[in-house]
Each structure stands twice: as structure tokens, then as C-alpha cells.
Amino acid sequence: MHTAGDVRVEDREDPRIIEPTDAVIRLTATCVCGSDLWPYRGIEPADHQVMGHEYVGVVEEIGADVRKVKVGDFVVGSFVISDNTCEICQAGYQSKCVHASFVAQTIGTQSEKARIPYADGTLVPTPRQPDPELVPSLLAASDVLGTGWFAAVAAEAGPSKTVAVVGDGAVGLMAVLAAKQLGAERIIAMSRHPERQKLALEYGATDIVTERGDEGVAKIKELTNGLGAQSVIEAVGTQESTMQAIGATRGGGHVGYVGVNYDVKIPGIDLFFAGIHLHGGPAPVRRFLPELIQLIWDRKIDPGKVFDLTLPLEQAAEGYKAMDERRAIKVLLTI
């Protein structure tokens, strides 16, 4: 991305092993994330930077210390590098690993190849080479599914719970899928887009709420006997959506948040008197990858449906445009 709105596909030098814990992978597919739109829209700076942080591919080369990943393995990786051995990783918070670094804007996986540090910690091989039809779902696990899943876990979605999902982007839709898998009794998708509502219902939503902000909060309360939902997922990251999520949660309930932008300020007093639990941040996707890969492998979930536009990597610019204009929920780039 040269500057906001200016995405170009250009030749770069091939990545090579630098550290003995590195692997180089040849990507099979990558995609455009909602968070890639922040610099695209000029909300975050963009200055001739590499882009992309979601990836699946085949291991082409490994460093001398790599043990768990072999050349030829088909792998899924998280959007945060992690060693998966430190105390923080072992507690399940790989995105806060002592060796954590973000793939976005450093490695950039909207590319043919990528060097992945801490390959043993970051990458998870699939049981065998996957059928091509599974590739979109495996790619989704790399971030958007893993993030939606984490949001649902953070919101403590589960049996007998009513779960409200703020946001009908790809992550919000994945959170609906996750809440369903986690056994939620009722899943309220907050969406005003007919195609997204349709996909939410396919993924397990039981109710659709089109209202937003205070009206959205009032509607959730109306649907929950005046109490609010036990579990609310925040998958947008604006001031309005954040306060909508907090307001829609009953006292003692849980908000799982995975959306963020730089202008949100949560008034301490509102949070205090809400009496809720708040948990979120960059999803520790690595924690969930083995389980998610297995669910996809066994065809128990089909998160790949969230990709409604597929383009070759060369047309990445058109992919950004389609997502920016909300013509596409999520764009898969083939390589």
C-alpha cells in the first residue's frame, strides 16, 4: 500500500531463512481483512508498506531449529507470531507471547511467499494436503474465524446463554458460527444488510436486530426480559458499537471484543455501573487452531462461505475496493 487507497502488486525480493526458528512458506491463498481497510481509508497511516496477515500455504524451507513443521507440510498460521512455549502462550494468550510480533505491515502475507518466525510455535500443519474446497475455510481460521471464535469464548457464549453479536462483517458472522458451535441457546445478530443477515441465519443466528446504538440496546433488552444478553460480542470497534455492546449486556454478563479503532474512549463511569466483564484484544488464534482445523477437516463447520469474492493476487486492488464499498464481505486472493 503506497498510501491510503493505493494498493499495488509489486515484485519484492524472495524471503529467506534468517533465524534458525524461521520457515519460508509458499502461500496457497490469502485475503483482505477488515483491519486492512483502516490504512486503506486513511484512518491509520499507510506509507509504502507490505500488507496482509492471513495465510495458508506449503512449507518450502525451514531453519535448523524447526522441529514440528516439515518441508511440504500444508500449514495454517496465526496473524500474530508466537513461540507457543512461554508462560503467556501456555496460558493461552499467544497474541501476547513474549516473542509476539504482528504479521501485518511487517511480513505482509498478501504475497507469494512469506518468512514466518517461530515456525514451530506459529504454524499448525493440517493432517494431510487439504482438498481444494477446504482451502477457504482453512484460510478463514488464520484470523477471521479464530478471531470470531475467541470473541465468542471471551463473551462466554455457551449453553443456556443468549448471545448478541454487534457487527455483521466477516468476524461478526464467524462469531455467530462460533456461538452456535459453543452451544448458545439464542443468537441475536445485529445487522441491517439482507445478504449478511442471510449468512448469519445460515451460521446459526436465531434473531436479527436492525436497530443500532441506544435503539439497538433497547431492542436487545426487549428480547431478553429487560435484562440484556448474558454474552455480547463486539466485532466493529467504533465508539457507538462499543457502547452498544456494553449497554446490551446484563449485569454480571460478558462482552468479548475484537473490534477496535483509535478513537474509542470508554467512559469509566458507564463501564463501572454496567457491572459487566470485558475481555478481548488481538485474538490468540493459535490457541484455537488445532480445534478449528479439525472441525473444518471433519466438515463440521464451513467458515469459508464468508468469502464472497475470489480474485487472483494480481487484482488485490480491486479486492480492497470491493470491501471498502461493502460490495464484498471478504475477499479471497488466490496465488
Place this chain on the structure above:
Amino acid sequence: MHTAGDVRVEDREDPRIIEPTDAVIRLTATCVCGSDLWPYRGIEPADHQVMGHEYVGVVEEIGADVRKVKVGDFVVGSFVISDNTCEICQAGYQSKCVHASFVAQTIGTQSEKARIPYADGTLVPTPRQPDPELVPSLLAASDVLGTGWFAAVAAEAGPSKTVAVVGDGAVGLMAVLAAKQLGAERIIAMSRHPERQKLALEYGATDIVTERGDEGVAKIKELTNGLGAQSVIEAVGTQESTMQAIGATRGGGHVGYVGVNYDVKIPGIDLFFAGIHLHGGPAPVRRFLPELIQLIWDRKIDPGKVFDLTLPLEQAAEGYKAMDERRAIKVLLTI
């Protein structure tokens, strides 16, 4: 409180039963809370209002529908009225009860008598009439102990955990006691006052940190192998102390917050990248009262030591002054 800084003890009409679920109690003791200092200092409005929300006493009269509390019972009550039967109460969040109301500035228990709504839900009788020496500790359970305890539970203090406590006021000191009771391995009290440090150590603190703000965060990281504490208790409620608590918590760790004032704004982006759990609010003291009363009754804890100044109710104004000037940690008022 006529206006900020102007506390007077005046005659009011005796409270009477209004609803059949009410009880009228004759107070044995009451006290001044840190939160009473907000209006005293003009940070919150004060306009000829009743004050006080902590109380123990003897039931003098009950409404026709009161079943669990009898005339003559010695009772401890929470600072929030609750029915203790609704879905929210049953989930342990009595301060968000569908019938919740705050005792402060409505009932006002810096008084000889008080009408307590939802007496069966709000009040917990002690096993028998208590020895006078237990009264301060039972009074502490009404708010300051219950609040510190909730903060420790919200921060998931427990075995093998390092717990940092931001704030050396009465609630912070009670949180130290609670963390110790909950089995925390290491308890770091953040305090720069020698007498409070001493009490913190008596209550179970293993380390004292005098630094604040970013320096305080750096010190906690230094003491925890660079990671931050697993559990951090926020018992002040300023912008600095809130950010100090968030910063001192490791990724995936828990902040329990019970301090608040009206100016705090939590930057969403900082909270997001911290990757922590945040839980708090007005403590559901009622959840913990039976357990806390038993611990006090069995003389396993001595929270009453937090009262370092005792005055008759008539001298309430001097009690406020002593706390405002930090000459006293917490003032007990005898009636």
C-alpha cells in the same frame, strides 16, 4: 451534607415501614466511606442530602411480607438494596438486581435508624448477637470488606497467582486481606504511606511498591519476570490508577476494579492491545456476606482493624475531615 465540605448531624423524622418487604433497623455502628469524600470534595454534587451506606444494627420492625429477618436480629446489609431472588441476583450480581437501589444519598445510614427495602434480600442476620469486639469487622463487611473481596474475586486472585493492589485506602487493604484468604502466592501492595504499608503487610502483602503510574507499572513488571501480574486490583478510580492497573496486568490476566470517578476515560486501543480481562463495578456484597460473616464470627479475619478512628455519630463532621486529610484510613461512627 448541606454542600461540599459541610456535614451536619440533624434530627430527621423516624423511618417507618412503607412497603411490606421493608424492615426498620436501629443502627449499632456506621462509618464514612471513601466514596463519601467525592461529594465532600465537590467532585460530585452535594445538596442537603442524607449520607452513609454502610451499616450494622438490630431489626426493630418488619413489614408483613418479611420472612427471613426477625425483630431483634443483628443484621449486616449491603450498600445496594437487592431482592436476592431475581435472575441477576441468583447469578451473583445483586448490585444489578432488577430492584436494585443505592443506600447512599437515598436512605443514608449515617443515622440512628434506617428503613431497609427488600429486607429479606438485603439483610443477613448474624448467628447470634455479636460480641462488641466483632462489630467493627461486621460493619466492614457491609461495604469495604465486601468490595475488596469482590475486587479480589473479579481479579481472579488465587493459588499460584501474583496479585498487585493499586490503592492503599481501606478497600485496597481489604483486597489484600481477600487475596491472602483466596490463597494468592504473592501480594504486591502499591502504597507510599508507612502506616498503610504496615497494615497491608499485616493483612498478607508480601511486597510493597511505592512507585506510581508508569514507574509503578515498570516496577510490577520487574517483580514479575517482565510479564506483569496475573491479577491486579484497582481500588482508587482515577485515570492514572486505572491505567496503572491495566498496564501492570499481563496478557490474559485479570483486573478487578472497584474504584471509580467521573473523569476516567479508558482508551479503547490501549485496552485492546493489553489483551486482559476487566471486571468490576459496584460490588455485589450480598453474594459474599454469609461467607464473610462466618469468617469474622470464627475470628479467621479481622477486617475491623481498618478503622483507625472511632467517633460518636454526633462528630461525623470531624470524621469526614480526618478522612479527607488522610489522617484516618477509615472512621467508625458509634451510635
